[in-house]
Amino acid sequence: MTVQAYAAFNASDPLAPFHFETRELAPNDVQIEILYCGVCHSDLHSVRNEWGGAHYPLVPGHEIVGRVSAVGDKVTTFKAGDLAGVGCMVDSCGACHNCDADLEQFCAHGFTGTYNGRDKRAPELNDGYTFGGYAQQIVVDESFVLRVSDQLPLEGVAPLLCAGITTYSPLRHLGVSKGHKVGVVGLGGLGHMAVKLAAAFGAEVTMISTSPSKEADARKLGAQHFALSNDADTMQRLQGHFDVIVDTVSAPHDMAALLGLLATDGTLVTLGVPPEPMQIPAGSLIFGRKRILGSLIGGIRETQEMLDFCAEHKITADVEVIPIDQINTAYARMLKGDVHYRFVIDNASLAKA
Numbered sequence: 562m563t564v565q566a567y568a569a570f571n572a573s574d575p576l577a578p579f580h581f582e583t584r585e586l587a588p589n590d591v592q593i594e595i596l597y598c599g600v601c602h603s604d605l606h607s608v609r610n611e612w613g614g615a616h617y618p619l620v621p622g623h624e625i626v627g628r629v630s631a632v633g634d635k636v637t638t639f640k641a642g643d644l645a646g647v648g649c650m651v652d653s654c655g656a657c658h659n660c661d662a663d664l665e666q667f668c669a670h671g672f673t674g675t676y677n678g679r680d681k682r683a684p685e686l687n688d689g690y691t692f693g694g695y696a697q698q699i700v701v702d703e704s705f706v707l708r709v710s711d712q713l714p715l716e717g718v719a720p721l722l723c724a725g726i727t728t729y730s731p732l733r734h735l736g737v738s739k740g741h742k743v744g745v746v747g748l749g750g751l752g753h754m755a756v757k758l759a760a761a762f763g764a765e766v767t768m769i770s771t772s773p774s775k776e777a778d779a780r781k782l783g784a785q786h787f788a789l790s791n792d793a794d795t796m797q798r799l800q801g802h803f804d805v806i807v808d809t810v811s812a813p814h815d816m817a818a819l820l821g822l823l824a825t826d827g828t829l830v831t832l833g834v835p836p837e838p839m840q841i842p843a844g845s846l847i848f849g850r851k852r853i854l855g856s857l858i859g860g861i862r863e864t865q866e867m868l869d870f871c872a873e874h875k876i877t878a879d880v881e882v883i884p885i886d887q888i889n890t891a892y893a894r895m896l897k898g899d900v901h902y903r904f905v906i907d908n909a910s911l912a913k914a
Contacts, residue, residue, distance in 0.1 A: 562592075565911045566696035567885050568618040569608040575889040576608065578914045579618055581692055583700045584683035588635035591706045593645050598694035599624025599720040599878070600904035602750065602811075605892050607677055616677055622694025622906070623649040623675040624722040626715045636703045644709040646868065648722035649858050651675050651691060651705045652682065663862040665705075675699075695885065697911050707865050710872035717877025720750065720903040721868060723858065724878060728755040728807065729867040730859035731830045732762060735805055739763030742802060744822060745784070747809035748775045751832055753879060753902040755807045756782040761874045767803070769822075778901070782879075796822070801849070809833050820845040820853075828852045878903045884910035 568579035586592055604621035606612050625647040629639050639645060652673035653665040660668050673679065676693030680686065682702065693699075709718055728751055737743060743764040745755045752768075759766045760783030767786040768779035776787040788795050799822050806819055811833035817840070819829055831839075831853060845851065859867065871877065879902045883891055891904045 562698060564696050564698045565914060566620045566692065567888055567911070567914065568620045568692075568695070569615075570618050572608070572610040572615065576695070579620065581620070581687055581696075583698055584686055586631055586633050586700060587682065587702075588633040589703045590633045590700050591629055591636060591639050591645065591703050592631040592698060592700045593625070593627040593647065593706070594630045594698055595625055595627040595694055595696060595908045597626050597716045597719040597882075598622040598906045598908055599723065599880070600888070600891055600895070600906060601720075601723050602895060603723075605895060608892075614677070616688065616690050619677050620692035620695050621676050622696070623647070624719045624724070624905075625675070625694035625699060626709055626719045626722070627699075627908070630698070633703075638703060638708075639706060644711055644715070646707040646709045646718070646722050647675060647694070647699060647701050647705065648707065648726065648864055649675055651678070651701045655704075663860040665860045666858045694908075695888070695906060697908060705861060707861070707868055709868065712872055713875065713877050716880050716882050716905045716907070718868070718871075719905050720754070720878035720880065721871055722864070724750045724754045724903060725758075725871060726859040726864045726867050727751055727832055727856070728809075729758050729870070730863055731807065731832070731854060731856040732758055732805070733863070733866075734856070735828055735830075735854070737762045737764050737805055741765070741804045742824075743767070744769045744788070744803045744806040745809070746770075746790070746806060746819065747833065748779055748902075749809060749898070750878070750900075750903045751809035752807075753778075753782050755809060756784050757876050759807070760784070761870070761876060769806070769819075790818070801825070803827055805830060807832065811835055813837055816840065816853075817842050817845045820851055823849060823851045825849045826851070828854050830854045830856055832856060880905040882907050885914050886910065
């Protein structure tokens with residue numbers, strides 16, 4: 562099938578219309594008509610080759626929701642007409658200790674990314690690379706397709722496939738629940754989901770920010786408290802206060818100061834990827850037996866759990882829906898922080914692109 566899409570053709574030019582061929586439906590494949598695709602900041606990093614390894618043309622997008630249009634003859638969990646989602650990965654080795662433990666995101670041989678990944682299932686197509694959700698259709702093995710509720714607006718569900726699971730996974734791993742005090746640093750795509758989810762788990766949530774203008778939004782999203790990190794008195798008052806701090810900031814910032822806000826045995830979860838190595842004085846960890854925890858999306862089982870939890874609690878991302886021909890403007894606005902809190906592409910617009 563020939564599919565319309567938008568692609569980057571190099572690291573500097575704007576994304577532009579493109580078309581490609583999807584693989585033929587294998588017995589365990591699910592073909593999805595993509596209805597909405599979230600725009601993640603990692604799409605921009607990848608398009609600009611800021612992390613290296615970009616292969617062009619590159620079709621981004623790994624926050625995908627749509628409707629099943631066809632299934633292979635061995636597919637048992639989906640049928641044509643079902644709502645479905647695809648997140649950040651579409652394959653893994655399936656046999657290593659991490660895959661056996663439903664931790665495909667930590668596959669010992671590396672998972673296959675939804676885009677710009679080496680496609681083991683169709684190496685003869687598209688130079689052997691996967692293409693993502695800025696497209697009309699996607700074909701994915703059944704084991705990497707997720708069930709999506711019809712009780713929530715699909716445009717708000719799309720970012721759950723990355724921003725949602727990236728924040729859900731560490732909160733669930735740490736057993737965050739009623740009685741825990743959680744701080745969230747950075748109110749963007751990840752941060753706003755961390756606030757919503759931590760509040761839904763029953764935690765007492767504090768938004769930690771350098772900007773007073775973020776307070777009203779933070780409280781609307783579920784934060785009970787707001788703290789200015791550039792206010793010395795506030796930071797002193799909160800010393801040893803939090804059980805968990807979720808740090809979503811990718812710009813350089815003072816990690817030691819955040820560690821000082823943790824209670825004994827507290828955990829700083831780092832989700833952002835600052836460009837420079839973190840500077841962590843050993844004393845910031847030793848005094849209080851504190852930890853820094855890195856986290857990366859979640860496995861397929863946990864991602865389905867997250868989607869079901871969000872459906873039960875009526876949680877979606879706050880989004881701005883755009884047609885595909887506004888994607889380059891959206892990227893420029895993302896760089897300025899001008900989005901509340903996720904752009905989502907209406908993929909029907911690809912037919913007119």
